[in-house]
Structure formats: structure tokens, C-alpha cells
Amino acid sequence: MELLTSLAALGGFVIGLIVMLAIRRQTEQAEEPEPVDDALPPGVASVLAVLPSSAVVLDREDRVLRASSAARAFGLVRGDALMAAELLALARKVRRDGEIRESEIEVAGRKFGQETTTFAVRVAPLGSHGQVLVLAEDQTERRRVEAVRRDFVANVSHELKTPVGALSLLAETIQDAADDPEAVTRFAGRMQHEAARLNYLVQDLITLSRIQGADEVPAPGPVPVDEAVHEAIDRCNTKAASKDITLVAGGTEGLNIWGDEELLVTALRNLIDNAVAYSPEHTRVVVSARPAGDSVEVSVSDQGIGIPDGALERIFERFFRVDTARSRATGGTGLGLAIVKHVAVAHGGEVTVWSKEGSGSTFTLRLPAFGGKAIAVPRTTTPLEAST
Ligand code: ADP
Numbered sequence: 001m002e003l004l005t006s007l008a009a010l011g012g013f014v015i016g017l018i019v020m021l022a023i024r025r026q027t028e029q030a031e032e033p034e035p036v037d038d039a040l041p042p043g044v045a046s047v048l049a050v051l052p053s054s055a056v057v058l059d060r061e062d063r064v065l066r067a068s069s070a071a072r073a074f075g076l077v078r079g080d081a082l083m084a085a086e087l088l089a090l091a092r093k094v095r096r097d098g099e100i101r102e103s104e105i106e107v108a109g110r111k112f113g114q115e116t117t118t119f120a121v122r123v124a125p126l127g128s129h130g131q132v133l134v135l136a137e138d139q140t141e142r143r144r145v146e147a148v149r150r151d152f153v154a155n156v157s158h159e160l161k162t163p164v165g166a167l168s169l170l171a172e173t174i175q176d177a178a179d180d181p182e183a184v185t186r187f188a189g190r191m192q193h194e195a196a197r198l199n200y201l202v203q204d205l206i207t208l209s210r211i212q213g214a215d216e217v218p219a220p221g222p223v224p225v226d227e228a229v230h231e232a233i234d235r236c237n238t239k240a241a242s243k244d245i246t247l248v249a250g251g252t253e254g255l256n257i258w259g260d261e262e263l264l265v266t267a268l269r270n271l272i273d274n275a276v277a278y279s280p281e282h283t284r285v286v287v288s289a290r291p292a293g294d295s296v297e298v299s300v301s302d303q304g305i306g307i308p309d310g311a312l313e314r315i316f317e318r319f320f321r322v323d324t325a326r327s328r329a330t331g332g333t334g335l336g337l338a339i340v341k342h343v344a345v346a347h348g349g350e351v352t353v354w355s356k357e358g359s360g361s362t363f364t365l366r367l368p369a370f371g372g373k374a375i376a377v378p379r380t381t382t383p384l385e386a387s388t
Helices: 002-031 044-050 069-073 085-097 140-176 181-213 225-242 261-277 324-329 336-346
Strands: 054-058 064-067 101-108 116-126 131-138 221-224 246-251 256-259 284-292 295-301 350-356 360-368 382-384
Touching (some): 064 069, 085 101, 085 116, 116 140, 140 181, 181 336, 221 225, 221 261, 225 246, 225 295, 256 261, 336 360
Antiparallel strands (some): 101 116, 221 256, 295 360, 350 360
């Protein structure tokens, strides 16, 4: 009995002890401050939410506390781990000495067809609990634009070198032939030809840089398509006449686009110019307009040499030519179609091409109709015989 009483007393004591310990533990837990690592300094979360770049916050154990969706989409973060070893090493250095660091890193690419993605990163200490902020900016687009610009500058220099070199040579030759008036006249003629080429190139470069600078037409208005077509044809008449090529305006009369008349004339002039340059003598070039829903289509068709299939998708690139010698011989700058494309894009439209080698080509400009709908007024075809 005594034993029973003692056991009961011991049991009571043990239970009491357990209850006490449990209560103490609970109180301790309630009083224990939140783990510092998990708390972001005030305001940081809202700043991260509006940042366009990939942002990651690491705790003092290198675990990801917060990551923007861009950081996950780019594969910089998976689960709670920072995936780029280089970036992790940088974050550790920053945590150690508190210095902000900047660098460029390459991460295995997640976008289709892209092997690596280059990021400009900035790593900084955050708060006083060993947290580190990592900001990463995708540099792919900036690099692409830089490469295009570099290429363009290299191409322009190359294109300028040829006529400038020729002019300098011709000037020397004229000097040497000072007492031969016939030779002087001949070389002076060639100088004029080279100077004209230089002039076309500079003009086209100015036009291209002006349209490229604007994402859209600066001051759009209603533009009567017939007037633009006739003006473009007028400007190409001399060249067409020299090859006995007939320029014909046709299609639907009375259409208006919403845009810029000078730009439309420039685009059409380039297309007609090409049609004439790449067509044999005694052929026809037809410029034709038609309504197409909320757009107007203006096409330029020729019966010329056509464009090989393999070159079709490249012809709108700056300085791309199917046959460089032929383009040069016809006074081409290699910029005409790039200009046409940019005129179309600035109008919110497009330019397409159909071509068959040996049969001819049709370039079609699709531009927004004035008033949102192309209004068709039938018109009869008017041949405009090329005349000088
Ligand atoms: P270019 O000044 O050399 O004519 P473009 O940019 O106007 O430069 O045209 C690019 C290339 O596309 C030309 O060099 C030519 O090879 C081809 N091309 C353009 N238009 C035509 C056309 N109507 N017929 C055949 N080839 C054309």
C-alpha cells in the first residue's frame, strides 16, 4: 500500500514536471523572436515587387528568401537555391566585407536557341543579419543592338570607302592628265558618277536614320494614295524611260492611308526604282492600290529577274544584295528595301514580297486606311508612258 502511495506520488511528480516543462517551452517559444533571417528589412518587399530586373534576397545561409518571377524564369533560382555558382561566390564576398559589387555573368540559356544569357549583376548587403540582395539585368537585347550597330557602322564605312577611294584616284588621274583635255573630260564624267553614288548613299543613310529613330510616324494625317503613287512614278520616269520600261498606275482609285505622304512616296519610289533596276528593257512595272479591310495595299510588280528563294528573307536587311556587282552597277545603295520596311513599320503596317526567278517580283505595302476602313472607288487603269 505504501509502495502504491509512493508510486502515485512519483507519478504525480513526473506528470507535474512534464506539464511544467511543456508550459515553459511554450512560453519560451512565444517569447523567442522570429528568426532574423526570414524577415526582410521594412519596405524591401515592396521595392522588389516593382523592380523590372531579376531580384533575389539571400539569407545568411545562402538560402533564397525572396526571388522575383523574372529570376525564376531565367533559371537563376530553383527552389530556395541560387543556381549560378559565380553569383553565389560574389554574394559570399559581399556578405564578408559589406562591399557592393558589380559584374557580368553568363548563365546557361533558358530561351529557345540561346546557349547562354548574359546578366549585368549588382550584389549588395541588405540589413544587418547577413542578408544579401542580388539584382541581375538581362543583357542579351542590349548586346544584340550593340552588335547590329557595330555591323552597321562597319558596313557604312565599307560602303563609303569605295566611292571616296574612286574619287581620290580619279582626281589624281586628272592631275596627271592635265594636258590631255579628252582624258580630263572622261575622268571628270566618272568623278561625277562616283559623287552621285556617294550622294545617294548619304541621302539613303539620312532617310534610314530618320525613320529608324521614330517608332511611329511623327505627325500622321490622311494621305491620298493616288497622289503618292503618281509622284513616285514621276520621280522614276527618267530612269524607266532610259530602259523603255512602262510605268503603269492601276487598281482602286480614291483610297487614303493614315500616315505621312513623303514617307509613302519614299517607299514607293524605292520599290519602283528597284523594279526598274532589276528588269530587262521593254517591260512593264505596275503600281496598284486596293482596299484590304482596315488597310490599303499598294503593290509594285515587275517582269524582272526575280529573287532566288534563299535570298527572299534577307532582302530587307541593310546592305544585303543578291548580286553586289549588279546592285552597284545600277547605282544601288543596298538600303532601299530597309527604308521601305521601316516606312511600313513606322505606319504600323508591313511589306511583303512574292518573287520567282526569271519571271518577276511583287512587293506589297500594307498600310492603315484613313478612318479605319478602306473605302473603294473603282478606277480605270491609266498607263503612264515613261517619258524623259
Ligand atoms: P539595292 O540598292 O542594292 O537595290 P535594296 O535594299 O533596294 O538595295 O534591295 C536589296 C536587294 O534585293 C537588291 O540588291 C536586289 O538584289 C534585290 N531586289 C530588290 N528589288 C528587286 C526586284 N524588284 N527584283 C529583283 N531583285 C530585287
